[in-house]
Amino acid sequence: MSVLVKICGMSDEASVRAAVAAGADWLGFIIFPKSPRGVSLAEAARLSALKGSAKSVAVLVDPDDALLGQVLRVLAPDIIQLHGQESPERCLDVRNYAREGVWKAVPVSGAADVARASRYAGFADAVLFDAKPPAGADRPGGWGEGYDYSLVKGFDALPFILAGGLTPDNVTDAIAASGAMAVDTVSGVEQEPGTKDTGKIAAFVHAAKRGVAG
Numbered sequence: 001m002s003v004l005v006k007i008c009g010m011s012d013e014a015s016v017r018a019a020v021a022a023g024a025d026w027l028g029f030i031i032f033p034k035s036p037r038g039v040s041l042a043e044a045a046r047l048s049a050l051k052g053s054a055k056s057v058a059v060l061v062d063p064d065d066a067l068l069g070q071v072l073r074v075l076a077p078d079i080i081q082l083h084g085q086e087s088p089e090r091c092l093d094v095r096n097y098a099r100e101g102v103w104k105a106v107p108v109s110g111a112a113d114v115a116r117a118s119r120y121a122g123f124a125d126a127v128l129f130d131a132k133p134p135a136g137a138d139r140p141g142g143w144g145e146g147y148d149y150s151l152v153k154g155f156d157a158l159p160f161i162l163a164g165g166l167t168p169d170n171v172t173d174a175i176a177a178s179g180a181m182a183v184d185t186v187s188g189v190e191q192e193p194g195t196k197d198t199g200k201i202a203a204f205v206h207a208a209k210r211g212v213a214g
C-alpha cells in the first residue's frame with residue numbers, strides 16, 4: 001500500500017490543483033489567524049470544493065464550541081486536526097464536528113513524548129507527530145523543523161502521521177526511518193512561509209508515494 005500524503009496550509013487554487021493532480025490524499029486548511037498560511041473558513045470552503053477525491057483537514061488550535069460549529073457549517077471537513085493543548089476527552093467531543101474523525105498533533109523531541117501519545121488511544125483517530133515549536137513561538141506548527149524520525153518507529157497505540165521538517169528530498173528516508181504509513185508537510189513545499197511551490201508539491205507527493213516504510 002502506498003504511503004498516504006497530506007499537503008497542509010492550502011491557501012490558493014493553483015496549489016490545491018497541483019496537490020490533487022499529484023495524488024495527495026488530504027488537503028490541510030489552517031484556521032488560525034497567526035499562521036502565515038491561515039485562511040478564513042469561507043476561503044477554505046471555496047478551495048475545498050476543488051479537492052476531488054482528496055479529503056479535507058481543518059487544522060485548529062484549541063477551538064471552542066462556537067468555532068467548531070462554524071467549521072462544521074461552513075467547511076464540513078472530513079477530518080479535524082487539533083494542534084493545541086487539547087486533552088484526550090476534548091478530542092472525543094470534537095469528533096462530533098468532523099465526518100471521519102479527529103487527529104491530535106503531538107510535539108516530539110524525545111522518546112517520552114512519543115510514549116505519552118498513547119493516552120490518545122480510544123479518544124483520537126490518529127496522532128500527528130510533529131516537531132516542538134521554537135521557544136516563544138506564536139504558532140504551534142509549520143516551522144520546518146525535523147527531529148529523529150526513528151523515535152516513532154514501532155508506535156502502535158493508534159495510527160500516526162509523520163510531520164515536522166519533511167521535504168521532497170528527505171521524505172523517503174524519513175518514511176524508512178519511522179515506518180510511517182502517512183506523512184504531512186507545509187514548509188517543505190513552500191518558497192517562503194505562506195507561498196506554496198507547485199513543483200515542490202508534486203515532487204513531495206511522488207517521493208512519499210515511492211517510499212517504503214522500514
Ligand SMILES: O=C(O)c1ccccc1NCC(=O)[C@H](O)[C@H](O)COP(=O)(O)O
Pocket residue numbers: 008009028030032035036037059060061083130131139140141142143144145163164165166184185186187188
Ligand atoms: O503551519 C502552520 O502555520 C500552523 C499553524 C498553526 C497550527 C498548525 C500549523 N501547521 C500544521 C501542520 O500540520 C504542519 O504541516 C506541521 O506542523 C509540519 O510543519 P512543517 O515542519 O513546516 O512541514
